Amino acid sequence: MSDVKTPMLDELSGGQWPSFVDQIKQEAVHTPRYNNDMLKQLEISYSDNRGHWKHGGLVGVTGYGAGIIGRYTDIPNEVPGVAQFHTVRVIPPTGLYYTTEALRFLMGIWNKYGSGLMNLHGTTGDIIFLGTRTNHLELMWDELAAAGWDLGGSGSSNRTPSACLGKSRCDAACIDTMDLIHNITNHVMDELHRPAFPYKFKIKASGCPNDCVAANARSDLAIIGIWKDDIRINAAELKNYFAKHKDPKQGFDMVNHVALMCPSRCIEVDVNAETLNIRNGECVKCMHCINVMPKALHVGEDTGAVILMGAKAPIVEGALMGTVLVPFMKMDKDDDYQDFKDLLEKTWDYWEENGQNRERIGETIQRVGLAYFLQQLELEPNPNQINAPRDNPYIFYDEFFDEEEEAAG
Amino acid sequence: MSDVKTPMLDELSGGQWPSFVDQIKQEAVHTPRYNNDMLKQLEISYSDNRGHWKHGGLVGVTGYGAGIIGRYTDIPNEVPGVAQFHTVRVIPPTGLYYTTEALRFLMGIWNKYGSGLMNLHGTTGDIIFLGTRTNHLELMWDELAAAGWDLGGSGSSNRTPSACLGKSRCDAACIDTMDLIHNITNHVMDELHRPAFPYKFKIKASGCPNDCVAANARSDLAIIGIWKDDIRINAAELKNYFAKHKDPKQGFDMVNHVALMCPSRCIEVDVNAETLNIRNGECVKCMHCINVMPKALHVGEDTGAVILMGAKAPIVEGALMGTVLVPFMKMDKDDDYQDFKDLLEKTWDYWEENGQNRERIGETIQRVGLAYFLQQLELEPNPNQINAPRDNPYIFYDEFFDEEEEAAG
Amino acid sequence: MWVNISEEELKERAAVRKKRPSDMGPPHFEQFLPPVIQRNYGQWEWHEFLRPGVIEYRAASGESCYVVRCASPRLVGTTWMESICKVADEFADGYLRFTTRFNIEFNLADKSKIEPLIAKLESMGIPVGGTANSISNITHTQGWVHCHTSASDASGVVKNVMEEMIGEFKGHKLPQRVKVAFACCLNMCGAVHCSDIAILGIHRRPPKVNHSTLTNLCEIPTTVASCPTGAIRPTTVNGKPSVEVVESKCMYCGNCYTTCPSMPIHNAINDGISIWVGGKVANARSKPKFSKLAIPFLPNNPPKWPEVTQAVRKIVDVYASNAKDWERVGDWIDRIGWPKFFELTGFEFTKYHIDDYKLATRTMNMSCHIRF
Amino acid sequence: MWVNISEEELKERAAVRKKRPSDMGPPHFEQFLPPVIQRNYGQWEWHEFLRPGVIEYRAASGESCYVVRCASPRLVGTTWMESICKVADEFADGYLRFTTRFNIEFNLADKSKIEPLIAKLESMGIPVGGTANSISNITHTQGWVHCHTSASDASGVVKNVMEEMIGEFKGHKLPQRVKVAFACCLNMCGAVHCSDIAILGIHRRPPKVNHSTLTNLCEIPTTVASCPTGAIRPTTVNGKPSVEVVESKCMYCGNCYTTCPSMPIHNAINDGISIWVGGKVANARSKPKFSKLAIPFLPNNPPKWPEVTQAVRKIVDVYASNAKDWERVGDWIDRIGWPKFFELTGFEFTKYHIDDYKLATRTMNMSCHIRF
Numbered sequence A, B: 001m002s003d004v005k006t007p008m009l010d011e012l013s014g015g016q017w018p019s020f021v022d023q024i025k026q027e028a029v030h031t032p033r034y035n036n037d038m039l040k041q042l043e044i045s046y047s048d049n050r051g052h053w054k055h056g057g058l059v060g061v062t063g064y065g066a067g068i069i070g071r072y073t074d075i076p077n078e079v080p081g082v083a084q085f086h087t088v089r090v091i092p093p094t095g096l097y098y099t100t101e102a103l104r105f106l107m108g109i110w111n112k113y114g115s116g117l118m119n120l121h122g123t124t125g126d127i128i129f130l131g132t133r134t135n136h137l138e139l140m141w142d143e144l145a146a147a148g149w150d151l152g153g154s155g156s157s158n159r160t161p162s163a164c165l166g167k168s169r170c171d172a173a174c175i176d177t178m179d180l181i182h183n184i185t186n187h188v189m190d191e192l193h194r195p196a197f198p199y200k201f202k203i204k205a206s207g208c209p210n211d212c213v214a215a216n217a218r219s220d221l222a223i224i225g226i227w228k229d230d231i232r233i234n235a236a237e238l239k240n241y242f243a244k245h246k247d248p249k250q251g252f253d254m255v256n257h258v259a260l261m262c263p264s265r266c267i268e269v270d271v272n273a274e275t276l277n278i279r280n281g282e283c284v285k286c287m288h289c290i291n292v293m294p295k296a297l298h299v300g301e302d303t304g305a306v307i308l309m310g311a312k313a314p315i316v317e318g319a320l321m322g323t324v325l326v327p328f329m330k331m332d333k334d335d336d337y338q339d340f341k342d343l344l345e346k347t348w349d350y351w352e353e354n355g356q357n358r359e360r361i362g363e364t365i366q367r368v369g370l371a372y373f374l375q376q377l378e379l380e381p382n383p384n385q386i387n388a389p390r391d392n393p394y395i396f397y398d399e400f401f402d403e404e405e406e407a408a409g
Numbered sequence C, D: 001m002w003v004n005i006s007e008e009e010l011k012e013r014a015a016v017r018k019k020r021p022s023d024m025g026p027p028h029f030e031q032f033l034p035p036v037i038q039r040n041y042g043q044w045e046w047h048e049f050l051r052p053g054v055i056e057y058r059a060a061s062g063e064s065c066y067v068v069r070c071a072s073p074r075l076v077g078t079t080w081m082e083s084i085c086k087v088a089d090e091f092a093d094g095y096l097r098f099t100t101r102f103n104i105e106f107n108l109a110d111k112s113k114i115e116p117l118i119a120k121l122e123s124m125g126i127p128v129g130g131t132a133n134s135i136s137n138i139t140h141t142q143g144w145v146h147c148h149t150s151a152s153d154a155s156g157v158v159k160n161v162m163e164e165m166i167g168e169f170k171g172h173k174l175p176q177r178v179k180v181a182f183a184c185c186l187n188m189c190g191a192v193h194c195s196d197i198a199i200l201g202i203h204r205r206p207p208k209v210n211h212s213t214l215t216n217l218c219e220i221p222t223t224v225a226s227c228p229t230g231a232i233r234p235t236t237v238n239g240k241p242s243v244e245v246v247e248s249k250c251m252y253c254g255n256c257y258t259t260c261p262s263m264p265i266h267n268a269i270n271d272g273i274s275i276w277v278g279g280k281v282a283n284a285r286s287k288p289k290f291s292k293l294a295i296p297f298l299p300n301n302p303p304k305w306p307e308v309t310q311a312v313r314k315i316v317d318v319y320a321s322n323a324k325d326w327e328r329v330g331d332w333i334d335r336i337g338w339p340k341f342f343e344l345t346g347f348e349f350t351k352y353h354i355d356d357y358k359l360a361t362r363t364m365n366m367s368c369h370i371r372f
């Protein structure tokens, strides 16, 4: 291993949970030029209780305005190996499936041009190469690009879209998230690589309201699968669940775990008659009953997506979840997802024109008001867009009678 | 009846619900000087779809700045009888109980000095005498005052406090609202009659969280009875309710009407074993189960009040409900409600000093922040004051280490 | 002087006026309590509804107090009140009470008086009811009868709605109490901001400035200061100082008209009524809730206001046939969702329903909870 | 140049660089899908947890896909990843996947490979688990490893917490999934704003302005503009233009430091960690919720951060022994109430917990719903 002394970090070596310290130490053997100093700086941080990175000038590759985050140490004399230690963001295959061949190719690139350290993955979903120098960037990019791997978003760009695994493996998927996001990612290439928005813009798609890619909370534009018709019931499997319910050893309780946990209280269960009735018109498609009895209950067949807009972390106006814009949109593969792309276009047009600098779309919506925003996007008001109508009387009526006209007429 | 022609109003005469038109018409016979023109003006309003009242100069009685609302018609030539038509607010007996003798005295006064029309009562709870002239005010007041009836609040004063009937007749009352409010009303006489606040201030007291005087929604300072210990259960009566439950004809359902409607889901009912168990530590004292089974369940014995502050109608910053300041305060008759009076004093001191013009106390709290306001009133932070802790990270820490000191020490 | 007082008396009065008592507060309530209540004050054990409008309260002593509750138009004249006093004398030993919703109550110690009392009241055209899961009296305000900023008449609308709801007042037909309120302007005197069904008079146009009278009647700085939203600013019209209203900032509250009679807010063809639902005050089950917009605008159509009456009828009927027992209107809507509410009532959902005020963020559906 | 590339190659590359492809997007995912998944894409009928870390997915065809999920430190080196690739080659035909929480998944068509694969992973020190009602991997950020505004180290805290929670990762012991997140500053990269348990690095002091270097390193207008709250204003220090920070406006976000390296935000003795609870993203049962403040400040105490680990342990234990099956942390707290949460955890409730930001109104308890 490396001969850098890291007494504090060493306390985090080994253990039952894979150790990041061991990862860096292994890379310090493998790629010492960066990683000995990486270890040294981290040990310093552990001792003096502060980070030692700073920003610097913009770095990037020709033709792109995004994909690289410049990073520099603030103690270059002590740790020259990480004087420059930039991040490279690479778009992963949608759904995060790999072959070892593909991974080995990427790792090879990174051993050659960088520190060998990476995040699989960043929280936006990119492949993150951690730590390289400015003059390696173009060279690395030559090889990556030639092999068909592209850089991800950063800055005020459309960030790398991401998807849950959806139809690839999940029995709940209402839409084909991976196909959709692969398609959309290709559609937004220009906006992704050449930041021109007021601020960042993130798109994520989950196949159902369980939202395994956290779209509702972490993307400016969330596409979340949903269905319009009834929850499908597999009668035979339902019988099995009733049997489980009656066997105390199974710890399964049809009343307490299913009916009473339904947020809209629209499930009636009769454990004696072994019947379960769902008032689908009141169901809010929360997924709970389906999650609890995945063999007996299934999402409906008339599927599409809820489109939500505006989720973001708290800086500056406070965190927002995505808010419903379109309660139901068909996700039509054959039409190349044109409806969705139209909405995306309209959104960008409006935001580019009206968004303020460093204002996420969610903040724009808050500022101009949801009703007004809907009008600008030519979307209909729908009670599913709100929790409840206004409770204040400050209604700015723009329809009223013109007294002069009335008097004249 | 009066010979004023009121074809539109006449359509509201008679019927199954007592008619206000008939009331005015009867008074037009009884006290025509005001009421013929009152009828005439109202008929005009019904024809031209607008009110015809306006404000004018301040009116009142010597020594008081409150109690009278000046009102004038905007068509004095057409309806000289209501050229002046002021309101007189009189403090009612707390709890709104009367003898016919007392009422007849008040009615006599109003027949003599005013229109004979009144509201029993105004929504704040005053006796409202509707319609008199400026030069009758002092005279009327001579007689009222001599008989021991006092004027109510108006303007930026402490308004006439009000109470639900509480212990006088109610099995749910946790505090003696009528005694309390009678006491407090006497305590606030100066502030009630001589407006000196930034804006109006209302006090209401309900005996329990059913809040039959709407204190939680309509008073700047709400005193609402509550208990700390367990809900009392009358076992014999509970048995009767179980019997009712089992008789389908009774339409009573212990599970659906009681257990499943408990907002904190802390009631366990076993209809076979005929047991009902309440996890009182989770109970939010909502009253529901007690309301449904008033014979079997009763409020606890360790009673006191929640003190809430800041309720108001929407002008200007939007409506507010009262927010919890003190989750539990003993209402100690023997101590002359001193704890409560101390809090009232502190509140006024702070608000008079810091409230802006036309700013209700609820708006002041919103502006300065609840935590800060609590500090000013020397009240402890308590999680019952909030629905949930903050979800934004904008914490302004005022405790931190001084680096110079640390370095030195 | 419309009062018959002799010159001498006037002089006498002026002489003693300096010694006139003040700040004496309300007379003590105890003297007005019926004996059965005095005896059992604070000792009540339970209550039971014997029929709509009649409640029995049982005290620890074993005594009962029987309450008979009846309607009142709230706007009463002394003539009518005298007839009520007679009833109280005859049946209730000269005691009576008013509820916080303007109803009149007779507290009887003697059960046998209930029926005769009810018969008497009904013979006078006074309905008995308003208890438990009924629609009680409407908490309301002055309207054209006495207030200057009113966008509609209070008593007229209330009369029509209660006429329509007479069955609901007299019976225990509903899943739970339905509290109805009326206010004639945004000041919302009363309970409109937190009622199961709220009827709110609204102006939709800013005040009109009467520049010719304004300088004489109003002080410009006070008028400017009267506007809570800062919509009024000083200006000069025909060389004379006056004020103007920035339309986009005005929310039609009428505060300026309170201060300055030259800024009337009434607008016969644009004033009207909005309907709000789902508010409540009680802490029973859910926390107190504000009323939410159901219908942004209905025309003023006196004397019958049929559009308003029908809208309230619709809400009551849909609620009555869909809610669960004990579910208030707001709790019912929260359970079935607003999309269903609009579907069931047939009311149109418009851009006006979508909040755009200070706390609008928290009204947005930031979830996938959707109902189709 | 730290890369071994010959001069010739460099020249060659420069020549072709203009024709370098761009905007090609991600490689199509299909080529990376294991055959069992390719065959049954979109045809899955149900899933079942065979044991912690192992899920069976059944397709309409009758075929099953068996998923084995194991931990990853997310910050990985190519050395370690190579060993993972070897495992994938040996047991999963060279296919592997990452979850949205950094875990590694092997999708097997052959059930009999499950146990040998698990044995292999465990022999490598890699725990298998993270499914269903477990604590899965922590969504986290860079910390002192790579970010400049970090108030704490991400990987270090995560390592300690997961070490403590290893049993919860490897077992299905909890009432429901507990999603844990870490972020190193208010930017909250990741999921801190909506996690069952969120650990957030916080600065508590404004940046310190290094007036001597500022003029050289930073542009004053850009620096002033960088502050989202307008806390920075231009000033003159010792005759040289510089900036100053209005302390009362600064909420310690570090945005200025991003723009201007002469405004470091770190503060060794005041930086630390806050704990948040009850957030969620899924729409299951309740709507998505933000995380709420549980502990305003814990010191940075590397390398073990014992205070943080203990706080998380406390929350997990109290939750595990009090919540109902299927109840997420936030749903549980909503049911039992925040007073009980503070009582059960023993965490102190302070003024810092009371919101004073934009939507604070809606966090106040405007009701009598009180718990004693």
Ligand code: SRM
Pocket: A069, A071, A087, A089, A119, A121, A122, A123, A124, A125, A126, A127, A128, A152, A160, A202, A218, A219, A311, A312, A313, A314, A315, A316, A360, D140, D141, D142, D146, D147, D148, D187, D188, D189, D190, D191, D258
């Ligand atoms: C690398 C990553 C964290 C990680 O360890 O995974 C990251 C790192 C940074 N984020 Fe982030 N953000 C990352 C995902 C997120 C997410 C999560 C997500 O995308 O789901 C969020 C919250 C969701 C959101 O977008 O609101 C997020 C919210 C922010 C914010 C606050 C934005 C806001 O509107 O509140 C900032 C501040 C800014 O933009 O100036 C920020 C800024 C930054 C910067 C660029 C700060 C800076 O100026 O240096 C960080 C660069 C660190 C570095 O060393 O490279 N990052 N950032 C994530 C991107 C990896 C990837 O591409 O896969």
Ligand code: SRM
Pocket: B069, B071, B087, B089, B119, B121, B122, B123, B124, B125, B126, B127, B128, B152, B160, B202, B218, B219, B311, B312, B313, B314, B315, B316, B360, C140, C141, C142, C146, C147, C148, C187, C188, C189, C190, C191, C255, C258
């Ligand atoms: C008479 C009464 C309505 C009624 O018909 O019962 C009433 C009548 C007026 N109210 Fe009120 N308010 C009356 C109870 C209320 C209530 C209800 C309550 O007290 O429970 C409220 C809502 C609760 C609250 O205080 O917020 C109420 C909220 C307002 C407001 C809005 C205050 C706000 O902060 O939002 C105003 C506007 C103002 O103060 O300028 C207002 C103003 C007025 C004025 C003084 C308007 C004016 O400047 O002329 C009205 C005088 C009308 C008149 O003809 O006398 N009135 N007012 C009520 C008083 C009777 C009594 O003393 O018993």
Ligand code: SRM
Pocket: B163, B164, B165, B166, B169, B170, B171, B172, B210, B211, B212, B213, B214, B291, B292, C047, C055, C098, C099, C100, C101, C102, C103, C130, C131, C132, C133, C136, C137, C139, C176, C177, C179, C191, C194, C195, C196, C279, C280, C281, C282, C283, C284, C328
């Ligand atoms: C007489 C009165 C108090 C007074 O001091 O005047 C009163 C008296 C009682 N109320 Fe009330 N409430 C009275 C106004 C209110 C109000 C205020 C209002 O209407 O403006 C409320 C809150 C309004 C709201 O929530 O919007 C109110 C919310 C309740 C509740 C809670 C209802 C619920 O949401 O579940 C109960 C409990 C119940 O339903 O059993 C209740 C229960 C009762 C009981 C049963 C309490 C008792 O044991 O004595 C009393 C007789 C009930 C009845 O009339 O059916 N009372 N009650 C008021 C009668 C007004 C009327 O004429 O209709």
Ligand code: SRM
Pocket: A163, A164, A165, A166, A169, A170, A171, A172, A210, A211, A212, A213, A214, A291, A292, D047, D055, D098, D099, D100, D101, D102, D103, D130, D131, D132, D133, D136, D137, D139, D176, D177, D179, D191, D194, D195, D196, D279, D280, D281, D282, D283, D284, D328
């Ligand atoms: C693999 C993964 C998707 C992916 O594309 O990578 C995934 C896969 C599944 N999720 Fe998930 N979820 C995954 C991240 C998420 C996330 C996002 C996150 O963790 O950041 C969420 C939302 C987080 C939140 O609510 O805070 C998420 C909320 C759910 C839920 C809803 C839980 C609840 O609140 O009740 C379910 C339903 C359930 O519990 O049965 C679910 C159910 C499932 C099922 C059972 C769906 C299915 O039928 O395939 C999958 C296996 C479950 C398991 O791991 O126990 N998944 N799941 C992610 C695994 C992450 C990990 O390594 O731990």
Ligand code: SF4
Pocket: A164, A165, A166, A167, A170, A171, A172, A173, A174, A206, A207, A208, A209, A210, A211, A212, A213
């Ligand atoms: S979001 Fe839904 S479809 Fe996607 S992986 Fe999760 S449960 Fe499956």
Ligand code: SF4
Pocket: A261, A262, A263, A264, A265, A266, A267, A278, A282, A283, A284, A285, A286, A287, A288, A289, A290, D285
């Ligand atoms: S999906 Fe959710 S809301 Fe719909 S029936 Fe199932 S549990 Fe209820």
Ligand code: SF4
Pocket: B164, B165, B166, B167, B170, B171, B172, B173, B174, B206, B207, B208, B209, B210, B211, B212, B213
């Ligand atoms: S508030 Fe409570 S104590 Fe007062 S009358 Fe209503 S139910 Fe009785």
Ligand code: SF4
Pocket: B261, B262, B263, B264, B265, B266, B267, B278, B282, B283, B284, B285, B286, B287, B288, B289, B290, C285
């Ligand atoms: S008072 Fe309310 S919260 Fe308490 S047990 Fe009864 S129903 Fe439940």
Ligand code: SF4
Pocket: C141, C142, C143, C147, C148, C149, C150, C151, C183, C184, C185, C186, C187, C188, C189
């Ligand atoms: S609601 Fe408005 S118009 Fe009606 S009485 Fe109150 S202030 Fe006057």
Ligand code: SF4
Pocket: C206, C207, C226, C227, C228, C229, C230, C231, C232, C245, C249, C250, C251, C252, C253, C254, C255, C256, C257, C265
């Ligand atoms: S009506 Fe109200 S908001 Fe409009 S100008 Fe007058 S005071 Fe201002």
Ligand code: SF4
Pocket: D141, D142, D143, D147, D148, D149, D150, D151, D183, D184, D185, D186, D187, D188, D189
């Ligand atoms: S949370 Fe803050 S410190 Fe951590 S990676 Fe994101 S921007 Fe950097």
Ligand code: SF4
Pocket: D206, D207, D226, D227, D228, D229, D230, D231, D232, D245, D249, D250, D251, D252, D253, D254, D255, D256, D257, D265
């Ligand atoms: S830390 Fe953030 S709030 Fe403070 S001065 Fe810098 S940019 Fe402004």
